[in-house]
Amino acid sequence: MMARPAAGVRSKTLIITLPGSPKGAKENLLAVLKLLPHACLQAAGGNSRTLHAGGVEKLEKEAGLDSAAKSQHHHHDHGHSHGHHGHTVPKAHTNPGDSLISNDPRAGPTQRYRESPYPMLSVEEAVKLVIDYTPAPTPVQVPVNGSLVGHVLAEDVQAKEAVPAYRASIVDGYALNLHDIVEEGGIKKDPRKFLVASVSHASPSEAPAVQSGEVARITTGAPLPPSAVAVVMVEDTTITKASPDGQEEQEIEILTNDIKPCENVREIGSDIKAGETILRKGEQITAVGGELGLLASIGKPHVSVYKKPIIGVLSTGDEIIKHNRPGPLRPGEVRDCNRPTILAAVESWGFETTDLGIAADTPGALEETLRAAMRRVDFVITTGGVSMGELDLLKPTVERALGGTIHFGRVAMKPGKPTTFATVPFKRTEGGARETRLIFSLPGNPASAVTTLHLFVLPSLQLTSGLPRAEVGLPKVLVILNEELKCDARRVEFHRARVSMGKDGRLHAVSTGGQRSSRVGSFRGSNCLVRLPARKEVVGRGDEVEGYMMGVIGGL
C-alpha cells in the first residue's frame, strides 16, 4: 500500500510523492496515513523481516485497514463521489485509470485493475531507472589468474618490476663488444672474424664479459654478457673454425656490415618500466589476453577488482514444466525454455548463476521462493507472471509481501511490454546491513524474455560489476537492412537479426523471420537486435537503422 505514493527511501528518510491535484493529494495522503508509523520504522532501519512477519494483512489490520473488506464495501459505491476517510483505499472501479484498485491477489477480478496501473515508459527511461537503482560496485582482492577474465579493475595497477628485467637478446646469435662496432653501423674488423669466447643461455646465469675481438654465443631471451652492446643474428654468420672435437665453434665470421649498438637488444624496462601504470581502474580484464598478460608479466600476485553479483533465475507459472520432463504434454502444459536459455546467456556473460526452478502460481509459493532466493543471490530474474491475469502474482508479491518497489512495470517496446523491474530491501541477518536485491521480472514469452534480458539485465549486471556507465549494455552499431521490415505504429521494435560485414565495409542485417514474442526461433542464428522505430511506415531495404550486438559479428 505504501509502494505507490512512496517515491523511495534515502538514508533514513521516507520520501512520499503525492499527486499535484488537491483532491488526489488528499486522497493519497489519507490512504497512507495510518501506515506511516510502520513505514517510518522501516525507513529508520527496522528489520523488515520481523516487521513484516504477519504479512501485509496483519499490517493493514493494525493500521485499521482491511483491503479486501473495504474494497468490497466500496465496490457498490462506484460512480459515487469518493470519501475522504482514512480507510477509503483500495477502491474498486470499473472505469480504469481513475483511481487505485487493490493488487491483493486474493481479491476477485472485480477489485483488480482492468488496465495496467503502471505507466508505460520508453526503453530509455526504463534503462535509466535500472541504472539508477543498480547497487554501486564493491571492490575485492583476488589472485591473478584466468578467473579474472570479465572482472573490472578497482585500482590503478603500477608495475613493481621492469619488463624485461635485464638486457636481453631478441635473437639467437652472437653478442658483440662496443669497441667492435662503429657508430654509423657495421663491424670495425676486416676480415670480420671473431673468437667465440663464451655462451649465454636464456636462463639464470652470470656470464663473463665479452672482450673486444670476441663474441659470446647467445640465445633468444638470454641476458647480454657484461660489456656486450649488440647481437648479430646467427643467420648473418658462418663458422670459420671449429673446436678440435668438431662440436663447438671456435671462430665465426660476421657476414653483415650493418650492425648498430643496441641492435637486437631489448633494454631493461623497454616493454614496461618499473613504476609505470600499466592498467587503470575501470578497465575490464578481457579474454583476449592483454590485461591478464600485463598483470602476469609483472608478477602481481593479487589485484583489486569489483565483485561480480550472483544471479538467480526463476520461472513462474502452474503451466510450466521442466523442459526435459519425459512424456508427452498434458493440455495446457508448456515446457520451460526460458530458464535454461537465461542461465546460459548470463553464464556466457561471465556471471555465476543459481537455478531457482519453477514457482507455482500461488502467492505464498512465490513469496517463499523469492525470500529464499534473496538469501542466496544478488539479482533475481523471473519470467512469466507479469501480465494482467489473476495468476500474475509477481508485481503484487514484490510490492505487498516483500516490501519492494516496482520502478517500472510496462515498457513501450515490442516484444517485452510487461517487463518489470523492482528493488527489494533485504537484510541477511537480524540487525545486519541493509542490502538491496534487484528483481527483473521478464515476460514469459521466450523471445520477450531473451530480448529484455539483453536490454535491461545486462547493463545492470555490468554496472554493479564496475564497468563504467558509458560502457554498459550491448554495443550499439549502425546496420543496413537487407530487406524491408514492417514497423509497429506505437512501439519501438527490437527485431531479431543476423548481422555480418559486407563487401562495402558496412554491417548488414538479415531478419531471422517471424517475430512473434512466443517464437524463440526468432533468436536462432541471431546476433543482433535491430531497433525499428515506432511508426506506420516500413523501414526500407538499404536503410540504416540502429542495432545492438548480442553475439559475434558475421565475418566477410
Place this chain on the structure above:
Amino acid sequence: MMARPAAGVRSKTLIITLPGSPKGAKENLLAVLKLLPHACLQAAGGNSRTLHAGGVEKLEKEAGLDSAAKSQHHHHDHGHSHGHHGHTVPKAHTNPGDSLISNDPRAGPTQRYRESPYPMLSVEEAVKLVIDYTPAPTPVQVPVNGSLVGHVLAEDVQAKEAVPAYRASIVDGYALNLHDIVEEGGIKKDPRKFLVASVSHASPSEAPAVQSGEVARITTGAPLPPSAVAVVMVEDTTITKASPDGQEEQEIEILTNDIKPCENVREIGSDIKAGETILRKGEQITAVGGELGLLASIGKPHVSVYKKPIIGVLSTGDEIIKHNRPGPLRPGEVRDCNRPTILAAVESWGFETTDLGIAADTPGALEETLRAAMRRVDFVITTGGVSMGELDLLKPTVERALGGTIHFGRVAMKPGKPTTFATVPFKRTEGGARETRLIFSLPGNPASAVTTLHLFVLPSLQLTSGLPRAEVGLPKVLVILNEELKCDARRVEFHRARVSMGKDGRLHAVSTGGQRSSRVGSFRGSNCLVRLPARKEVVGRGDEVEGYMMGVIGGL
C-alpha cells in the same frame, strides 16, 4: 630423419617426396634407405611406442647410421663434393641452405642449421595446412542444457511436439464463441454484454465449452475452452455486474467493436510444427539463446553434437618462472605470462583446458612432458623454444623423439614468424586406435603467442568441433584506420587495435601503440588484429584495411 623427405602417411602407405634434381633425389633416397623398413613397420600400424622405445639413436644404429658421429666425420669435408654413400647425412655446412644438417639437440653448434630449414609460408598457406591436418569432428550424445553452448549440432533436429501444443490465449481477457463474432470483425450483440460463465487458467485443466452469449475468463497462455475462437483483452472490457459477494464478475461489456476470429489466439504449432526441422547439422548452439531455447521448447532430452577437444597449454624454457612466484627476479628470469593468458583465451572460446606447466630446456624433459600431455589432451599448445638457438628443442623433439611431422616451422608474418605446427601419431594403449595429436608451438614472445593463438589455433579447434570450414577463424571485417600505420616491407603485420563503430556506420581502428612482439601491452584493450600488407609504404589515415575481430566490438 624420415621426417623431411617423407610427405606423410595415408592409410598404411608411406609417401616419400624427393627433390626434383637427380643429384638431390639420389642423396635423399640414400639417406632414408636404411630406415625404410622401420618406417614401413610404423606406417603399417606397428606400435610406435614400442618401436621407438630406444629412441632415434637406437633406430639409427640399427640402420647402420650414427648421426652425431657421421656429421662430425663429414664436418671437415665441407666444401668438398658430397658423397653418395648411404650414410652421408646429416652433413655440416657453413653455407646455409645448401643441404640437410642434423637437428639432434645433442649435436654442437657446428652441426646445427645457421638458418631455419623450414620454408617460409604465407599465413594463408599455413592456415590451410592447419585446416588440412585438423582431425574430423566426432559426434557425441549430450543432454540438452546450458553446457551445450558453443557446441555444433551433429544432426538435423526435428520437433516431436508442436509449440504451442494447444490453442492458447496470448492475452488476459475473455474467450468468445464463434457465433458472437461477425466475419468482418466486431461483436454481433448490442449492447455487447456477456455472461461470464467459466474461468480458464494457464494450467493443465479441461474447461467447459463457451456457449453463445457467454464468455470464459482466460489468462495469458491458458488453453482456449472448447468452441471458443477468439479472446478479447481485459483492457477492452468493463464489469457490468458482479457476483452477490462482490468478488467475481457476472457480466462484462465489451468496449471494442473490432474482434475477428482467431484474434489473440496462438494456434497449435504456429510457433513450431510437429515434425518440422528446427535446427540443422553444423549449426552452433550460441549463448544468445535461440538454439538452446528451441531444443528446450520441444522437450528434446538429448542431442547429437560434436565433441570438443581438450587443450593442454605448456610453457618452455629454463628462464621461465611461474608468473606469481614470490620475490624479485634473478638475472635472466622471465615471468610466464603466456600460460595464464592462453588458458584464459581458450577457455573463453568454450574449451576445456589442462595446465601443463613449464618444461625445462632439456630434450628429455620436453619429450616426457609432451608424451604425458598427449595421454590427457587432444591439442598441445606450447610457447617458446621455436627459435634457432641450441635450447630451442621443440622442433627436434617433435620430429626426432615423438615421430611427429612438422607441417610448418616459419610463417611470413609479424609477429609470429617462428610459429610451428605439427601432428604426432599417438596410441592411447598398445594395439589401440591410431590417433593424432596436434601440437601448436607458438613463439615465446607474448604478443606473438597471442596473435598466432588466434590466427592458427582457433580455426583448428573450431573445425574439429564441427563448425563448417567456411565459418572457422576470427570474423574478418573491413575497418578504417584512424591513424597512419607503418608497414613491414617483407612480412604481413597483424597490428593490435581497438575497433569500434563510427557515426558514419563504418568500423574504425585505433592502434594500441608499440607493437614489439615482446610487448603484451599491445593487446591491452585490443579487440582486433588489423592486417597491414607487406610493403614499403605506410597505410594512411582513413584507408580501409582488413581486420580480424578477437573480442567484442566497441559500440557507437
